[in-house]
Amino acid sequence: MSTERFSAEEAVRLLGKTVVCCETGAGLLAGTPGRVVRVRGKGGAGIGFSVAVQWHSPCGQKAGEFTKAEFERNWTISQSAE
Numbered sequence: 001m002s003t004e005r006f007s008a009e010e011a012v013r014l015l016g017k018t019v020v021c022c023e024t025g026a027g028l029l030a031g032t033p034g035r036v037v038r039v040r041g042k043g044g045a046g047i048g049f050s051v052a053v054q055w056h057s058p059c060g061q062k063a064g065e066f067t068k069a070e071f072e073r074n075w076t077i078s079q080s081a082e
Helices: 008-014 068-074
Strands: 018-021 033-041 049-057 060-066 075-077
Touching: 008 033, 008 049, 033 060, 049 068, 060 068, 068 075
Parallel strands: none
Antiparallel strands: 018 033, 018 075, 033 049, 049 060
């Protein structure tokens, strides 16, 4: 699992954005829409931030927390939301 994290500015800029899952895996299908709902700092100053994405699945509402590398590998910002 990658530990590369967002800067505060990068993470806050994503907050509220609509995103789309870009590959099937970990219980998600490619094309699943989601929304960045939370920014979380890790540890002390300079450690960085992760973001939480919330999405709907057949089993109900789900959420996951992602480092920068995980987010960039699994999600894209929805073009219709920009």
